[in-house]
Amino acid sequence: MSKFYLFCFAVVLVLMAVPLFSAEEDNFLQDYLLSYPETIYAGATAPFSWQKDNWLQASAIVFTGGCLYFLDDDLRDCFQRNRNEVTDDIFTVAKQFGEVKIMFPVMAVTALGGYLTKDEKTIDTSLLCLKSSLLSLAVTQTLKLASQRQKPCKEEGKEFWNGNGISFSRDSFPSGHTTLVWSLAPVLAEQYKNSRWVPPTVYTIATLTSLSRLNDDQHWSSDVFAGAVIGYVTARLVLKNTPRLMLNAQPEINGLSFKYKF
Helix, strand or coil: CHHHHHHHHHHHHHHHHHHHHCCCCCCHHHHHHHHHHHHHHHHHHHHHHCCHHHHHHHHHHHHHHHHHHHHHHHHHHHHHHCCCHHHHHHHHHHHHHHCHHHHHHHHHHHHHHHHHCCCHHHHHHHHHHHHHHHHHHHHHHHHHHHHCECCHHHCCCCCCCCCCCCCCCCECCCCHHHHHHHHHHHHHHHHCCCCCCHHHHHHHHHHHHHHHHHHCCCCCHHHHHHHHHHHHHHHHHHHHCCCEEEEEEEHHHCEEEEEEEC
16 A cells, blocks of 8 residues: 555655646745645644634534543444445445545646646646645645554444554544545635535545444444544645745747746
8 A cells, every 4th residue: 555655655755746847936946845745844834823712722622522432432433333235335436535646646636637638727726735645645644654543444443552462453533535535625615615516526525535434344433533624734734834836828939938936
């Protein structure tokens, strides 16, 4: 899985970088890549500048996650009792939107299509989605390794640090599928907010993808909640701390010029 992840990353980055190397603003690619650590720093230091409302929101998130942890067994039983062929069919489709092996190539093809059709918003959206998904998945993969929680289908309990030593198979918390889809939904909703159907559609897909993990008995409810929070918060940080690319037609030079802004 890790080798495939790196392969997808390389393919996506190369395809997305193709139009940038011909950019009139030579510093865009450098600024875009530097924005990765800048966003990480902004996220890590954000609590130092939080106001009362921010602390209340954070407390509510922690409280909700704690409540879900205590309800994990009951919620699992509820989903499994009501599981049937119809829910399996619906959630089998929905969970594809959280698959790295599907969504990364989709981002790559979308970016390339945006370049070929000279669609500046498509290129910009693809770069934002790439950054949001990579950063959020990095957080999730780190927490998976640190928390050592078994998936519910293993029938070994919901406890963290369950077992001796470190094992890559104890990777329930947080949900990676949920993290990925929620790292993309806010970006797409913001980029296409003027469309009446895009925001509700992407958030509906994100919700169904999240619920698919419970239906399939692959994650606890607290895993799914944590993944959604990580993905959403990362997406908001990325939208705030990433240079933006604009592609403009330039007939007088018989081609295109690129410019970017924060």
